[in-house]
Amino acid sequence: MRSPGSHLRTLAGPLPAACAVLLALASGTSACRSTATDADAAVGVVQRFFAALPAADCGALGPLLAPDTQGRPCDEVVAEMNAHELRLLEIASAVPDGRDRDAILVRAQLSQDGKPLKQPAVLRVVRHDGAWRLRP
Amino acid sequence: MRNAIAVVAAVACFACGTEQGTPTDGTSSAQGALQLAWEDAAVRGTYAEDEDVVRFASREVEPGVFDIEVELQGLTLTAVLDPENGASALDGFTTETGEDTQMLEGDRALLGGLYAALNAELPAGAEAGGPARYLRRAVGLWAQNPDSVDLPRVVMGEEGRGYTMLCSYAKCNGSWTGTCNGYYNWYSYAKHDCNKGGFSYTGNQQIAQLGDHYSCSGDEYYMSNGAWVCGEPDHWVRPKVVGNCFGRCGGGCGGDTQYTLDATNHDGCVRNGHALASAYCDDQFVSASDDELYAPDCY
Numbered sequence: 001m002r003s004p005g006s007h008l009r010t011l012a013g014p015l016p017a018a019c020a021v022l023l024a025l026a027s028g029t030s031a032c033r034s035t036a037t038d039a040d041a042a043v044g045v046v047q048r049f050f051a052a053l054p055a056a057d058c059g060a061l062g063p064l065l066a067p068d069t070q071g072r073p074c075d076e077v078v079a080e081m082n083a084h085e086l087r088l089l090e091i092a093s094a095v096p097d098g099r100d101r102d103a104i105l106v107r108a109q110l111s112q113d114g115k116p117l118k119q120p121a122v123l124r125v126v127r128h129d130g131a132w133r134l135r136p
Numbered sequence: 137m138r139n140a141i142a143v144v145a146a147v148a149c150f151a152c153g154t155e156q157g158t159p160t161d162g163t164s165s166a167q168g169a170l171q172l173a174w175e176d177a178a179v180r181g182t183y184a185e186d187e188d189v190v191r192f193a194s195r196e197v198e199p200g201v202f203d204i205e206v207e208l209q210g211l212t213l214t215a216v217l218d219p220e221n222g223a224s225a226l227d228g229f230t231t232e233t234g235e236d237t238q239m240l241e242g243d244r245a246l247l248g249g250l251y252a253a254l255n256a257e258l259p260a261g262a263e264a265g266g267p268a269r270y271l272r273r274a275v276g277l278w279a280q281n282p283d284s285v286d287l288p289r290v291v292m293g294e295e296g297r298g299y300t301m302l303c304s305y306a307k308c309n310g311s312w313t314g315t316c317n318g319y320y321n322w323y324s325y326a327k328h329d330c331n332k333g334g335f336s337y338t339g340n341q342q343i344a345q346l347g348d349h350y351s352c353s354g355d356e357y358y359m360s361n362g363a364w365v366c367g368e369p370d371h372w373v374r375p376k377v378v379g380n381c382f383g384r385c386g387g388g389c390g391g392d393t394q395y396t397l398d399a400t401n402h403d404g405c406v407r408n409g410h411a412l413a414s415a416y417c418d419d420q421f422v423s424a425s426d427d428e429l430y431a432p433d434c435y
Contacts, residue, residue: 069241083332084330095236097235098229098233099209100237105238118418118419121284122238122284123284124238
């Protein structure tokens with residue numbers, strides 16, 4: 001581990017550094033392009049999920065959800081979100097999880113019961129059965 | 137705030153059942169091996185649970201300012217704390233690349249083990265010394281960081297504005313610890329908002345005896361039909377609750393004795409039918425962060 005005092009992040013890993021250079025040259029490798037595409041796909045999943053959420057139709061919402069870590073079914077997850085009027089206001093960013101290439105972190109401003117939350121929430125979109133899905 | 141070894145406690149409490157009469161004392165312990173090394177104005181070491189290892193270091197980089205780094209499972213957590221001025225910068229990122237990442241359940245479980253080990257090994261309160269004391273506080277905070285709360289953030293705190301002390305409610309029967317002998321000092325109400333309703337919804341409110349008085353298998357007691365039951369109520373209407381250092385910053389009965397309003401409300405959320413990582417308790421967690429890092433000890 002680095003010694004205390006060197007607490008700033010160092011973006012010196014081989015893949016990000018290579019990607020940054022290649023992206024700057026607008027000639028990214030397939031790995032770089034897939035990262036951007038994956039982030040776009042994850043944003044799309046979040047947007048589609050929250051657009052469909054008020055209707056509470058798990059026929060439409062279910063394919064956008066990854067299995068719940070607590071094992072709850074779609075209708076239970078959706079009912080809880082709607083009971084609290086959880087809504088998407090804005091997406092701030094979407095980046096890969098540096099520890100898991102099959103996960104995208106989507107930072108989003110949400111509201112509950114008509115009031116914006118105090119801070120953006122980090123939503124997790126994971127690759128599951130070949131598609132990107134929101135982890136409840 | 138909630139006991140960091142909640143998973144262990146929850147499993148153990150399947151056997152608790154109903155317990156009549158006065159709550160009884162209980163204990164909790166770390167699950168792994170802690171190694172600590174003390175240096176001038178610094179502490180560093182490791183904590184190991186099975187194959188998982190946490191490396192940590194904390195040192196005073198200038199008078200009253202502490203630089204903390206914790207590394208586990210490919211995640212690096214950092215904090216620069218300036219308690220005197222109530223200012224801190226926290227961060228968390230992928231160790232190998234510096235990329236963004238997120239706190240997940242496995243991280244919290246391991247950090248909870250480290251927190252319990254630090255509580256067991258370090259002297260209580262200020263006697264631990266600045267670097268160890270603020271390491272313990274930062275680890276206690278990270279061990280409860282929900283998935284949905286971003287790791288990079290600034291935490292500012294000031295008594296009366298950022299945090300409100302509730303020390304007097306941590307005493308019962310005239311004592312900070314031990315049995316209440318029926319002489320409780322109830323705080324009304326620990327409260328939160330969630331999918332069940334807002335702060336004014338009585339199912340989101342609890343009447344709490346704060347303080348280090350009882351625990352049962354690492355959990356608290358609540359009153360049910362005139363009897364104390366080991367466990368946690370789930371959105372009951374204003375139940376009486378006591379035990380497991382309700383209202384105290386950090387998991388369970390951590391090494392410091394900070395009883396605050398925001399920590400009480402956070403306990404009122406995560407010990408009331410919501411998981412520790414529930415997004416419905418995010419606001420309570422964020423509000424309690426400055427309490428955890430800066431609030432003084434009650435005793």
